[in-house]
Amino acid sequence: LRYLTAGETHGPQLTAIIEGLPSNLELDFEALNFQLQRRQKGHGRGRRMQIETDTAQIVGGVRHGRTTGAPVALVVENKDWKHWTSVMNVEPIEGGDEAKRRVFRPRPGHADLNGGLKYNLKDLRNVLERSSARETAARVAVGAIARQLLGKFGIKVAGHVVSIGEVTAAAPNLPIDELIAVTEQSPVRVADKVAEQQMTELIDRMKAEGDTIGGVVECIVTGLPIGLGSHVQWDRKLDGRIAQAVMSINAFKGVEIGIGFEAGRTPGSKVHDEIMYSEERGFYRASNRLGGFEGGMTNGEPIVVRGVMKPIPTLYKPLASVDIDSKEPFTAQVERSDACAVPAASVVMEHVVAWEVANAFLEKFGGDSIEEIQANLDSYLRQIEAY
Ligand code: EPS
Numbered sequence: 001l002r003y004l005t006a007g008e009t010h011g012p013q014l015t016a017i018i019e020g021l022p023s024n025l026e027l028d029f030e031a032l033n034f035q036l037q038r039r040q041k042g043h044g045r046g047r048r049m050q051i052e053t054d055t056a057q058i059v060g061g062v063r064h065g066r067t068t069g070a071p072v073a074l075v076v077e078n079k080d081w082k083h084w085t086s087v088m089n090v091e092p093i094e095g096g097d098e099a100k101r102r103v104f105r106p107r108p109g110h111a112d113l114n115g116g117l118k119y120n121l122k123d124l125r126n127v128l129e130r131s132s133a134r135e136t137a138a139r140v141a142v143g144a145i146a147r148q149l150l151g152k153f154g155i156k157v158a159g160h161v162v163s164i165g166e167v168t169a170a171a172p173n174l175p176i177d178e179l180i181a182v183t184e185q186s187p188v189r190v191a192d193k194v195a196e197q198q199m200t201e202l203i204d205r206m207k208a209e210g211d212t213i214g215g216v217v218e219c220i221v222t223g224l225p226i227g228l229g230s231h232v233q234w235d236r237k238l239d240g241r242i243a244q245a246v247m248s249i250n251a252f253k254g255v256e257i258g259i260g261f262e263a264g265r266t267p268g269s270k271v272h273d274e275i276m277y278s279e280e281r282g283f284y285r286a287s288n289r290l291g292g293f294e295g296g297m298t299n300g301e302p303i304v305v306r307g308v309m310k311p312i313p314t315l316y317k318p319l320a321s322v323d324i325d326s327k328e329p330f331t332a333q334v335e336r337s338d339a340c341a342v343p344a345a346s347v348v349m350e351h352v353v354a355w356e357v358a359n360a361f362l363e364k365f366g367g368d369s370i371e372e373i374q375a376n377l378d379s380y381l382r383q384i385e386a387y
Contacts, residue, residue, distance in 0.1 A: 009132035010084035023069035024370040035144040042343030043187040044203040056141040109313025133250035143351025146358035154223040159350035164215035169195035189343040207339035210316030217346035221303040228298040228360040237296025245352040246307040254308040258291025
């Protein structure tokens with residue numbers, strides 16, 4: 001299973017191609033678009049989100065509501081493009097920097113300067129257009145399909161916000177369906193009403209001060225069979241793959257599985273999850289501090305993964321930088337921006353994690369059709385039961 005995305009933030013559309021999906025996966029288009037719309041919400045998002053109403057249009061690999069086994073191609077239109085048709089024209093346009101909206105003042109915290117130097121681009125717009133987090137709309141669309149595949153086999157994915165700035169929500173401790181329902185009603189995707197109030201106030205304050213704020217998000221996956229991923233090779237460890245996927249989300253600076261960095265401050269006797277057995281449940285754990293993984297494989301407990309997002313670097317408050325033409329210092333100009341995109345990032349995280357789990361699931365139970373995968377899964381579950 002693999003995918004690629006293409007497209008610029010102010011271009012006509014985002015495009016994704018998914019290769020390796022089985023046939024006969026019935027797609028729920030409404031559910032797919034619901035995930036895209038979830039990503040657009042959240043207290044602290046900027047004006048661009050009022051322009052966009054993201055929907056995915058499937059343009060390959062699906063017929064009469066089902067995958068055929070062919071690559072699935074999808075596009076997400078940028079409604080804002082109509083304001084950028086000349087700036088983002090594919091063919092050369094007349095006029096100088098003004099008409100091209102050339103960017104020559106790199107913004108600290110963005111890809112602008114590194115990308116400009118690396119690709120030898122004197123118009124930093126060629127970097128920022130692609131490095132924009134707009135691209136995560138395509139990744140959510142792709143992940144929403146992975147999520148539907150997992151859903152057929154009883155695997156569920158939830159995401160929620162753990163903290164924004166210094167405000168931390170109380171651990172929700174809810175069954176997954178309830179967690180999904182409760183956090184969906186929250187403008188900052190938390191189940192804790194007191195923290196919700198403090199977080200929205202903090203975001204408002206940051207916005208008023210021309211500043212931005214980051215936070216920590218958590219993703220939980222339930223209903224997993226034991227043994228997704230493998231200990232035998234470094235690049236088959238599923239926790240490692242999930243970490244890479246989470247780190248690849250724009251502005252993410254760290255990942256934790258289970259208790260994560262806390263494990264370095266805690267004695268072993270209080271870290272490891274003791275092994276239990278009962279007739280009904282088979283092997284299970286007395287706790288889930290390791291976040292569902294041992295040896296890079298799922299152990300049957302829910303996957304728990306957290307990621308930290310830095311504050312968005314586009315600030316109304318100027319930061320020092322250097323003009324690439326004159327090499328003179330300047331303070332960055334005001335740009336349209338989000339004050340906080342942490343709630344949206346939690347939706348993105350759900351989808352990149354769903355993708356990695358689906359990939360490992362297909363590696364384990366791989367088949368060309370949903371029916372073949374089901375048969376492989378059933379046979380494996382019988383083997384585990386008889387172990
Ligand atoms: C982004 C900047 C803003 C955000 C954008 C990501 O866009 P603009 O520069 O057009 O105001 O709105 O996010 C999205 C469009 C989205 O769909 O998430 C950036 O620089 O990363």
